Amino acid sequence: QRRLLNALRRDYPVVAICEDAKGVPDEITIAADINLEGGRLDYPFLVLMLEAIYGPGGRLPLDRWTNSYDVHYLTIDDVVLAFRPGRSAAEVVAILASLTERNRIAARDGDSDEDESDGSSSGSKTSKQKPGNASHDTSASGQDSSSGGWKRDKPSGAEVIQPEPFGEDGSPPSLAIETLPGYGKAKTWALDLKADLDDYRASILPWSDMSTKLLLSGPPGTGKTTFARALCNSLQVPLVVSSVSTWLQGAHLSDVLNRMARTFAEARAVAPAILFIDEIDGIGKRQPAEREYADYWNGVVNKALELLDGAVKGEGLIVVGATNRPEQIDEALKRSGRLETHIEIPRPDTATLAEIFRHHLGEDLKVLAAEGQVPTKEKPEIPKASPDADGSLSQQTALNGGSQ
Template sequence: MAALNREDKRDQKDEDKAGSSRRLVTQSPSERREQTSRNADNTDDRASSTSTSSSKGKGRSKSKPTGAEVIRPKPVDDASAPAAPSVLRVETLTGYGAAKDWALGLKADIADYLGGELAWSQMSTRLLLSGPPGTGKTTFARALCNTLQVPLVVTSVSTWLQGEYLHDVLDRMADTFAEARRQAPCILFIDEIDGIGQRAPASRSYSDYWNACVNKLLELLDGAIKTDGVIVVGATNRPGEIDEAIRRSGRLETHIEIPRPDIPTLAGILAHHLGSDLDAVTASDTQIGGQP
């Protein structure tokens, strides 16, 4: 289709050039000079308009930053190679249970999607990840980025709330989702999503402000559903503080809790971080030349 469109454009340009040549041949010298002058004026107007529009666009970009950070995945050439564990991936994580199963299932689904065997709407691409502080929710997002080999767009509710006025906050939210769509396929990671709060009755102070924020997020999540390639992961320490509508089907419908690690999990975490140094750390005094 792209090749046919290019051919159509070339044919149209050839016809326009031919028509212009025919007009110049049949015109008198004075008519040709007048036509050339009009064309030059039109070109100047278009250039001026383009320059003005470009400067306005740059101004908007600088005055309204999203605050989101885009992290590129680290390449993994061979998952079975000894050096592979040095790249943080879901496959190397310990203690993530259902979250790890969800991620590996998504990896398989994306392969089927790219092969044309599965529609994006049939995949589980919305996740609410909860757990106590320090249980590795952000680590999971970075590992998922490397496992899926897609960019990670990182933001947080506190970043959105840095806007001075309500419309600035809502613009930051919308611009973040727009950035995710530009990066697609990608992961949009929203940290501390409980900061968005819950919709409040009109009698409560500042209810209009917080209700507008919640409603905007609901709108954006619904919009992201219609965009292939956007995976949304929200992280929170307090899942009960999130509006129920955000967690309903079609939005962050899959909720997985990461518990505090037990002893076997802690051993696996230490093994992951120590890597090749593990044997030296666990060696006895006798093995390293000490007295028996």
């Protein structure tokens, strides 16, 4: 509700999407201007999408897709992952085909994050309860009754943001690393990464030689999230935004670990991309075995280490973790090959603050400065200091001159 109110105060249009109407909060249902209930994805929908983006010939690769009758296994999230600027229609259809096959196999094998409600599973499933939380009944969650009983892969809760394009004259977007003041070493790291990414795309530099893992720390309000958005625009790659608090919304340890894994999988699906993990200190540190809930938190830390190691071995994923409390992060997360580059963004000094205002206000700064000036004819005269009999300035004269 807080995020919705913040968006509405800024006159942002809000579109809320959910696969199951039961999962929509009452506040949205009551206050929404329009409530639409759509059907499942189908072949005509993909035809319209391809023709709208690529023209009448865009559907040709779809006609050659032999298993296109299985498109009902796709979700809106799959479509977002497939359709990206710069991809050809054939590449989009190939990705859709792979996602469809993956979802179809998952549905056939009964893969799901949820426990079986009737307990009829032949194998035992380990699922540690989240500390401080009561057990939740999740038997109906994620079930699509209209699809024959199969369960879709649920999204991780991450948000995918596409970069703003450069101008026709090559000028960067208004929010870009090149024009953003006040970031010091973080800006230098980002510009170096942009140059390396250009070399990587030109097959000059291998991905393993690039610095693609960053831990960004600083007090609240110093612009860590803004830095990620600017980096997205400068590199012209998608930004996948998540947070540890989003991961920890799972009721059991298995839910949390699956959310973490899906976030990295969703980011790899749109690679090259930036994965921005906010509040990364929430992962915590590994605990001694005798501590309460040690198995839970050690499992979360170990999963994070595994995923970061996997990101290092692959190509195309830039990982930026943000925190207000770097001392609360497990040292293993900051070792070489993981979040090895640590840059702190300090609070801006007076000169930097002036640059930040100048950047964001733009032409409005001149207007504000003009409105704040006192006309010359109305400026009070500054009394000239006259020496007293002993040759020193009087107290009143000195105070006048000093305050002026």
